[in-house]
Amino acid sequence: MNIRGSLIITGIVIVAMAVASVWAFFQPGPHEVPVHWGLSGEPDRYASRLNALVSLPLVALAISAILAIAGKVDPRRANIERSGPAYRIAWLGTLGMLAIGHGVIVATALGQDVPVARIIGAAVGVLLVALGDVIGKSKSNFTVGVRTPWTLSSERSWNKTNRAGGRLFVAIGILGAVSAFLAPPWVTLSIFLGGSIAIAGFSLVYSWIVWREERRGTPG
Structure with a gap:
């Protein structure tokens, strides 16, 4: 799998995040910046201006480095090669989420009132749709997809x-x-958390059933 394009996009996004951080740091704004928001959509944790502005670019750099390496060392690397779209969307989708989160923090560092819950909720939803659309076409590997023992x-x-x-x-x-645009933040969070738990439970049971049927030679 050629990851050059993903690396180029990653470099551009991280540089843009860093430039935004440097610019925002020298602008007027609060000394402490919200970095976490509760179920009500109100900030419940703050960090110094410097920490808030450098954290997500560093996280994006670290995660991108891990994903760039993971595809090369996966024991089923050949299948990773055949799962290029799913791998790229997982990588660049995660990077995009971090970039959006960083944009929110930059805006709040400038004293702007941002509808954080709506923005993040919509972004997570779009990412799940994009991932869901491609993981069904992925091949068995240890990095991307629904991975259970079966x-x-x-x-x-x-x-x-x-x-x-x-x-x-x-x-x-x-x-x-x-839901991010029509319901309170706790509803959207419940959908994502509850849905993720439900999908995990379903995947465990369903993957075992299919595996057992295959072992028994049951058609289907």
Whole structure:
């Protein structure tokens, strides 16, 4: 899998985040900046201006480095090569989420009132939809996709579980994104958390059922 394009995009995004941080640091604004928001959508944790502005660019750099390396050392690297779209969306989608979060922090550092819950909720929803749309086409690997003991030991279980899980991710993403604009923040968070737990539970059970049917030679 050629990751050059992803590396170029990553470099541009991280440089842009760093430039925004430097610029915002020297602008008028509060000395302490919100870095976490509660279920009500109100800030419940603050950090110094410097820490708030440098944290997410550093996190983005670290996660991007890990993802760039992970695809090269995955024991099923050949399947990673065949799962390029899913891998790139997982990588660049995560990077995009961090960039959006950083944009929110930069805006608050400048004293702007930002609808954080709506922005982040919508962004998470879009990311889940994008991931759900491609993971069903991914091949068995240890880095991207719905990974359970049974999907990793059965190609059939991997394919069926990831296709089903992908559809559920799309549904949860759409529901959560719509909720971000129409419902209180705690509703959106409940959709994402509850949906993620439900998908994890479903994936465990379903992947085992498919694996067991394959072992028994049951068609389906």
